Amino acid sequence: MIDETFTAETGIGVNLKLVNMGTLLPATLAGQGPDVAMQIGNDLPVNFAMRNAAEDLTRFPDFEDVRDRFRPSAMVPYSYGDGVYALPETQTFNMLFYRKDVLQELGLRVPQSWEDVSEMLAVLSKNHMQFGLPPVVQGTVQGENVPPNSLYAALLYQNGGQFYRNGGRESDLDSRTGIETFKAWTEFYTDYKLEKEFDFANRFRTGQMPVGIADYTTYNQLSVFAPEIRGMWGFAPIPGTPGAGGSLDRSVPSGGSGVVLLSKAQDKDAAWTFMKWWTSEQTQTKFGREMEGLMGAAARYPTANIAALDSLPWPAEDYASLKRQFEWVKGVPEVPGGYFTGRHLFNAFYKTVNGGVEARESIMDYVQYIQDEIRTKRSEFGLPR
Template identity: 25%
Template sequence: MKFTIIRRLTALVCSVSLLGLLCACAGANDSASRNGAGKGGFADRTLSVFMGRGPAADVIKASLPEFESETGLRVDLQIFSNEQLSTKLTVQLDADSSSPDVFMLRPLEELKLFHKNGWLLPLDDYVRRDADYEFGDFSPSAIDSTTDNGQLLSIPLSTEQQILYYRKDLLQKAGIPVPRTLDELEEAAAKLHDPQNGVYGFVARGQKNALVTQLSSFIFSEGGDFQTGGRASLNSPDTVKGMTRYVNLLKRYGPPGVMNMGWPQAMGIFAQGKAAFYTDASAIYSSAADPDKSAVADKVGYALFPAGQAGAKPFNITAWGMAINAASAKKEAAWTFLRWATSKDLVMRSQQKGNPGARSSVWNDPQGVSGFPKEYIAVVNESIRSGVGHDRPQVISVGDARDVVGDIVIKGLLGEDVQESADKANIEFQLIMDRDNQK
């Protein structure tokens, strides 16, 4: 953690009882907020909040007047694109700025780095002391995404699960049941693979970096993981089996040019009616279900990710979380905002606008799922129960690690031996982990 001279002096002063008054002054911003004139006990103060574009930000922005009226706080909400948000946060936080007080982040990409730099305020005490917040309502795997070294550092805002999309009409015509296992998925993809008539058995992401998150559920369901017990495990038998599954499906039954496909391209193939099966995140389902975007909108089915030898273990992750700046001078006020923004009421409103939240009660409330297909709701609920809380290597240098993992699949698609590639990649990945631990 970065410590400035001022912070060191403040800590020293606070340790001397005769100068206790000066310590109290150091917290004046928060105490002023707590004892102010607002209905919620806050003075007319302003919080700075950074968010990324999306339904959650839209709902929070529209609901701000009621929050400000109830608390006496004013919120300076700034909304950025994903790339702008990451850049802006890095610049602000690296400069030890007290602004923003609250911000969105991508936990599985940024949480470990931000925590290592001391930029995130631990939230364990806040949720522990606040029974009315009902923290236990959040799914455990979503919370796993926002926790590092046993500390809660962010609250889930939106979630994703890996699911299986399929063409109902093609399966019905061929008399094939919806695959429940990865063996059945391979068999069904082989039977429905008909490139001469413009239909491929399977499609998914094939770009080196982008594919890693969708590869994860294949690995988990075979009993593997990217790392085990603090060591790289890319070349373990179970991990290699999951990778080989993914390679075989894409290589044997995928469309041409799959190595250039991220989710928009892969979803495009499926939405055009050119693939029988597609695995990807649940959050992008509207691209398949919306008649304005999909030629097969009325033919799309949703299923739980198929089981491997370890069962069905799709990822269930926090795609976006909200955190408090450790350097904020208004931590109590910041928690009041964060508590409100992730409350049942706001999660309900946000989910009704298409943002999948992490509160189980909202997913089990008819109002909370009113905008989603019935079949989809059941799949998401089951994925939440059985899901794994990460979908990529859990390291600081996530981008480098993803490239190393993705390269194994690329080499497999090019005809190289997956086990041999995994053995080499495992050495590279362990070096990344060791380097991160030395930072």
């Protein structure tokens, strides 16, 4: 695609390399890094920006026009101070998957609120079935950034909470909302004995777990992996929390990947031109369709470009559900020392669920570690504390 359209139209040559992401920081520090890094995690751009290794994209005069290609939530993890340090490539979030045949057999409806979920759990338990929540897992390799658990983040946002206060200078998980949310999250595992780790696609296919919350890209996997239940399942926005006026708040956090312009790039204007081309509607649509054409529905691309996502071959009913949930998607901000948030949220969870320590005590203990790390990093980078 680069040879056919980008280089042919702009005359800018591109040397594309597939590398292990672990080499990006050492290569950048050694002055051997790329001009542009693609498909990188949400945590990296701001961490590079703190170290003056990523370019602020707001310096380009047409940045605001490019920003409009994406939902505001997709830009949140890449924003730091007054700058923006990456463009979104993909954006994913959770949806509620359900087996139509099993729910009909049990006389259950798709849960709309968390109260509905509590009622459903009792019925599922009596029938030796399970409800799947996003797994609570540690990083696969040492030192890997662990994002905050997506269910905790959803419950926190639905109750009007936030991860950080005072402009990112402090963790807000020790607030009343943060503590109550942590208690509600852990009760699913202490009171209802839900499983912490499992293979959702397999259990959903067999009917052991007829309802569950999972990343919307699980749709692609199920379309290919479970042809025997085709037409017998669907997905819907996740359960919500009643707000003012009785309306349900279905807020859900997003994940994804981005493309960053490194500050040591030789020709920043050419690199920016490439980033604009890569995240454009035409390129993202073509890439998504070609991926799906080569690899089938399992490779349907979760592009962050709003117009490009509209162009991908989703069934109308399913895409309508996806768009309803998209209205509630919120980004999780990245702050100096923020990598401790997901890590210690995980530690506090296991201290309560496995160790039997009271939820308030667990989260308060570990928030102290988060506060200390944020202070340390702000001091290291010369930021106001």
